[in-house]
Amino acid sequence: MSKGEGRAPAAWRIIGIGSPVAGDDLGWLAIDWLRNAGVDRHAELLTLDRPGPGLLDHLQPDARVILIDAMEAGLPAGTLRELALDDLLAQARPPSSHDLGLAETLALAQALEVLPRQLHLIGIQMTGEGASVPSSEALAGELVRRVRAMLPPGT
Amino acid sequence: MENRDIRIEVPVLARVEGEGALELSASEGRIDTLRLRIFEPPRYFEKFLEGRGPQEVLDIVARICGICPVAYQMTAVQALEQAFGVQASSQVMHLRRLMYCGEWLQSHALHVHLLALPDFLGFDNAIAMAGKHPDAVRRGLRLQRLGNDLIRLFGGRSVHPVGMRMGGFHRGPDPDRAATLLQELREALPDAEALVGFTASLPLPDDEQEFVSVALRHDSEYPMYSGRIVSDRGLDVPAGNYLDHFRESHVAHSTALYAHLDGEPYLVGPLARLNLNHDRLSPPVRAALEATGLRLPSRNMFHSVIARAVEIHEVVLEAIRLLEAYSPEEPAHVPTAVQAGVGCGATEAPRGLLWHRYETDEEGKVLSAQIVPPTAQNQARIEDDLKCSLEAFGLHNDDDALRLRGETVIRNYDPCISCATHFLKVRVERR
Numbered sequence: 001m002s003k004g005e006g007r008a009p010a011a012w013r014i015i016g017i018g019s020p021v022a023g024d025d026l027g028w029l030a031i032d033w034l035r036n037a038g039v040d041r042h043a044e045l046l047t048l049d050r051p052g053p054g055l056l057d058h059l060q061p062d063a064r065v066i067l068i069d070a071m072e073a074g075l076p077a078g079t080l081r082e083l084a085l086d087d088l089l090a091q092a093r094p095p096s097s098h099d100l101g102l103a104e105t106l107a108l109a110q111a112l113e114v115l116p117r118q119l120h121l122i123g124i125q126m127t128g129e130g131a132s133v134p135s136s137e138a139l140a141g142e143l144v145r146r147v148r149a150m151l152p153p154g155t
Numbered sequence: 156m157e158n159r160d161i162r163i164e165v166p167v168l169a170r171v172e173g174e175g176a177l178e179l180s181a182s183e184g185r186i187d188t189l190r191l192r193i194f195e196p197p198r199y200f201e202k203f204l205e206g207r208g209p210q211e212v213l214d215i216v217a218r219i220c221g222i223c224p225v226a227y228q229m230t231a232v233q234a235l236e237q238a239f240g241v242q243a244s245s246q247v248m249h250l251r252r253l254m255y256c257g258e259w260l261q262s263h264a265l266h267v268h269l270l271a272l273p274d275f276l277g278f279d280n281a282i283a284m285a286g287k288h289p290d291a292v293r294r295g296l297r298l299q300r301l302g303n304d305l306i307r308l309f310g311g312r313s314v315h316p317v318g319m320r321m322g323g324f325h326r327g328p329d330p331d332r333a334a335t336l337l338q339e340l341r342e343a344l345p346d347a348e349a350l351v352g353f354t355a356s357l358p359l360p361d362d363e364q365e366f367v368s369v370a371l372r373h374d375s376e377y378p379m380y381s382g383r384i385v386s387d388r389g390l391d392v393p394a395g396n397y398l399d400h401f402r403e404s405h406v407a408h409s410t411a412l413y414a415h416l417d418g419e420p421y422l423v424g425p426l427a428r429l430n431l432n433h434d435r436l437s438p439p440v441r442a443a444l445e446a447t448g449l450r451l452p453s454r455n456m457f458h459s460v461i462a463r464a465v466e467i468h469e470v471v472l473e474a475i476r477l478l479e480a481y482s483p484e485e486p487a488h489v490p491t492a493v494q495a496g497v498g499c500g501a502t503e504a505p506r507g508l509l510w511h512r513y514e515t516d517e518e519g520k521v522l523s524a525q526i527v528p529p530t531a532q533n534q535a536r537i538e539d540d541l542k543c544s545l546e547a548f549g550l551h552n553d554d555d556a557l558r559l560r561g562e563t564v565i566r567n568y569d570p571c572i573s574c575a576t577h578f579l580k581v582r583v584e585r586r
Contacts, residue, residue: 050314056296
């Protein structure tokens with residue numbers, strides 16, 4: 001029997017990226033919304049404060065991961081988008097000491113062969129004004145609905 | 156070929172922090188003009204600090220840099236405590252040094268493995284390198300994480316930490332987390348030791364140059380939080396006398412200030428520190444260094460990557476020593492008061508000497524502030540190095556090769572242009 005065969009699949013891990021500071025706190029807010037909706041009963045929820053390459057500690061090939069981060073895509077503030085991994089990897093720039101963003105970290109994970117085989121990416125459009133998006137039940141509800149759709153039926 | 160007129164522009168310098176460019180023109184095999192242009196906008200931090208109280212200063216200066224916030228906080232607290240007549244306890248001094256070890260470890264590990272190594276192993280960047288040298292990248296990431304964990308032990312978080320206060324820390328490290336980290340540092344020691352030999356085995360260019368090394372020097376320690384400012388030309392002064400010998404000036408092509416020592420460019424950073432302080436290394440690190448055959452002082456700037464590896468080994472050992480000696484029962488801070496005064500601080504940031512000066516009023520609020528970061532001090536030296544290195548490399552090389560060598564030379568300094576703006580696009584002009 002090969003290693004891992006017959007084991008239950010790993011629990012889903014949902015990671016909110018950003019910082020607790022307004023403007024870059026959308027990933028953190030998203031985790032709060034998911035916890036309030038009881039998603040923590042079915043998935044591990046965690047927030048990471050500007051992890052840079054530290055994100056790799058939370059990625060393994062057999063992990064099942066949803067990453068949520070603020071994005072700047074020129075959309076109305078609070079707009080949710082599921083991002084295609086290939087599109088994000090295409091945006092990766094050569095790393096600098098201060099600028100190892102999500103795209104660069106995922107490209108590094110791919111090169112190191114630790115990219116989760118099941119990985120979803122959700123971006124939330126930020127306001128661009130250093131402020132949080134307006135607190136919105138509708139936005140929280142849409143995020144919870146989208147995340148639940150990514151998880152196995154019944155969660 | 157050697158006598159062609161050359162003009163090379165590197166309009167955006169990669170794998171460095173900030174916005175800058177290199178412009179170079181040459182004729183008849185000699186470089187006529189060479190400018191490291193820094194065009195990142197000035198950030199006015201010194202002005203922001205005016206009217207602020209000491210705790211605000213510590214929180215604001217941490218925002219100058221996402222990689223070396225601890226260095227800015229350490230230097231500021233040292234200067235302000237001098238202004239207020241505060242004497243930190245030995246416990247506080249040890250804890251500060253321990254936190255600083257974390258910053259050196261994360262900064263150096265990232266630079267060596269993700270930024271410098273691709274230059275010496277022939278890759279465009281770390282992502283391209285990771286497929287062929289995954290173990291090296293993983294080692295760098297492990298060491299960097301340990302450094303960040305050390306900072307987080309004191310600061311609550313590794314980016315812009317918030318645990319420092321006048322007189323010490325809001326609270327000492329949690330004993331259980333300190334014990335866990337101590338074990339992880341012990342486990343990382345073989346990685347750190349092996350890194351010294353690994354970097355010394357890299358195919359580094361042989362490029363001897365004359366330059367002045369400047370660093371702190373302490374009576375017994377490898378310099379980090381304290382010491383006198385010394386050079387290999389006889390300078391030996393306390394931090395308060397910095398302005399008697401060092402001068403900052405504007406140049407038209409850069410928003411960063413240039414610094415000179417008695418009118419001459421000089422080097423700060425790992426190689427300068429090692430040149431001036433290799434006798435202060437702990438015995439295991441000295442042994443690892445001696446095994447490489449590297450002769451010190453070194454006049455080859457490309458040995459900076461070895462110097463960083465040596466310092467990684469040193470800070471892992473030092474952090475182990477300090478954590479083993481940690482007494483959670485002792486207070487993590489001493490009582491402080493404020494007063495009108497003037498204080499100067501000098502510490503060794505990962506990139507080199509960092510100097511602060513504050514004048515305060517009777518409420519302890521800042522009347523004036525002056526901050527001289529390492530990259531600003533290295534700018535004139537980088538330009539000198541580029542001129543020497545590129546001429547030694549040979550201007551007969553094609554533009555791409557010259558551009559790559561130029562970028563490699565600059566990255567060697569691990570410049571932080573955002574901190575200095577007060578990085579790199581390259582333009583070479585052959586006439």
